[in-house]
Amino acid sequence: MEQEFEVEVKILSKEMVKPSFPPSSHPTTFTLSLIDQTFPTIQVPILLFFTAESPTPQGGVNISGLKTSLSQTLDQFFPLAGRLLDESTISCNHEGIPFIETNVNCNLSVALTSPHKLKLLTKFLPPPELQSISELVPLAFQINVFLCGGVIIGCYMLHKILDIASLGTFLKYWSNLASKRLNDLVQPNFAATINAFPPLPKPESKSSPISSLEPPPVSNNVIKSFLFDPIAISKLKAKATSDLIPKPTGFEAVAGFVWEQTLATRLNLGMQVEHTALSIVVNMRPRMNPPLPKESMGNPITIAQTQVRKHVLEANKSSNSELQELVKEIHSALSNTYQKITSINFQRKTAEAELQHSIQLEDGILRVSSWCKMGLNEVDFGFGKPVWIVPTDGIQPPQFRNFFVLTDYCHSNSGDGIEAWLVLEEKEMQNLESNPYFLAFASHN
Structure with a gap:
């Protein structure tokens, strides 16, 4: 019986990407909207698979450019570089978000066509942080580069702070900045949801990490x-x-x-x-x-x-x-x-x-x-x-x-x-x- 090919993901670097130039005018804390206050601290995994448009060596992906543009993106999305103080408030402390770079020992086609491809997904995601509420990061990214030059971007999103449309806004801004499409940049609006659903000062219920939810x-x-x-x-x-x-x-x-x-x-x-x-x-x-x-x-x-x-x-x-x-x-x-x-x-x-x-x-x-x-x-x-x-x-x-x-x-x-x-x-x-x-x-x- 032929032995199944083992997909190996080698971590090359781990770092915390911080805003490139956090302005002093930003508030030190950010109060969540009424809806976000009541939302549980669920972390949602998302993976985006990109094939190489032309044959590219594994070292041909501009990781440095991705990190630089991510840092500049956080200048505009500054609450996402902070940490939750409690179920209602983000500390805008500019601690940044995890960024992990990896190399994978195969072509992207293996991850796309393997009969066990769903079992491979955790290899391409950053390790989730499910400890106390203050240790939860709003976003975390792992950039996986394959032998063919294909890329999987694995992400964990803290749903208490972002929904999928918000993540789409963030990723489009970052990708447009990374690929120099400056005319396509659209600024985020953090005020609109808060103005529509004003926060209450003392929420009656506590959020908790999903790991503490008792499974039925x-x-x-x-x-x-x-x-x-x-x-x-x-x-x-x-x-x-x-x-x-x-x-x-x-x-x-x-x-x-x-x-x-x-x-x-x-x-x-x-x-x-x-x-x-x-x-x-x-x-x-x-x-x-x-x-x-x-x-x-x-x-x-x-x-x-x-x-x-x-x-x-x-x-x-x-x-x-x-x-x-x-x-x-x-x-x-x-x-x-x-x-x-x-x-x-x-x-x-x-x-x-x-x-x-x-x-x-x-x-x-x-x-x-x-x-x-x-x-x-x-x-x-x-x-x-x-x-x-x-x-x-x-x-x-x-x-x-x-x-x-x-x-x-x-x-x-x-x-x-x-x-x-x-x-x-x-x-x-x-x-x-x-x-x-x-x-x-x-x-x-």
Whole structure:
């Protein structure tokens, strides 16, 4: 039996990158918005895979330039170079963020095509800091350079301070600076979210690192990804079209389809399902009145939840009616957020209840977060845009069962598609990936 190739990652350097010129005019502390105050201290892994546009030796990647431009980027994003004092405040002490440089003993194609590629992901990420709240860094980066010149940028993001759109703003600024596209630089806006959701001086609840969250009893978790190419998305949008929703979006069609098929999986396994619910993470920036700037930092997000009773689904068992019903519910839940999210009625109890709900585990509830068009697909450090966006370290904790993330995926032949990253119990995943109807639209990655 042939021995599997061992991917080795050699650390060349570790350092703390600090702002290049922290101005004295910056405040010494930074108070988080109401939403950020109530947000748990979860660290989110993100990996961006970049192929070399032309054959490049391992030493050809300009690591020094990446560090210099990162330092200059922190001048503008100065709170991210600080440390949490408590659940509400950042000390703007300019301590900087971890930056790790590595060399990998193979070509990037190995990491992209290995049947065990999800097990490799932790090798390409900086070690997470999960100790006391004051030791948590807002961001940490590991730059992995392959023999072919391909690069994986592994990142941990502290979700209490940043959401995915905020990270996209940061990475686009950094990459534009690194590749000398100075006309494309867009300044971050740290004030908009705070002005919309003013902080309270004494939060009633304490945040804690995810490691202290008691995991609920579950069987084996499995994470797998499935690709929806543009043709499949068009077909799903056609199936989801109804008189009430004549033009469903790609998100609505794909999210509705995944919801429908995970429900079918539970029924196939003999589970009792009296109702089904989908909990949707919603970016509030474009939905506020007036809208918040795209480059608003923090976590201006909320949870939209929709629920469908069993008898409604049984009344819509024709070929497309069930998907149409679920997409109607998704569309309605998203539309209702326009009335719901104003700074006047978004009070602490609402924030705490909704954001805690996003990490609780309840049977019958599926959760979805879309990272599509949040800026990650536009990041270009001079070696092209990412060919793969990965929202996991391959080891999801039990709190995130019944959860899926949608990311941008560029299909080589037909253009922009969507990749769905699902976290389910093992028996549910096995049933889903053996479902021929599901696989008629989704392909394994």
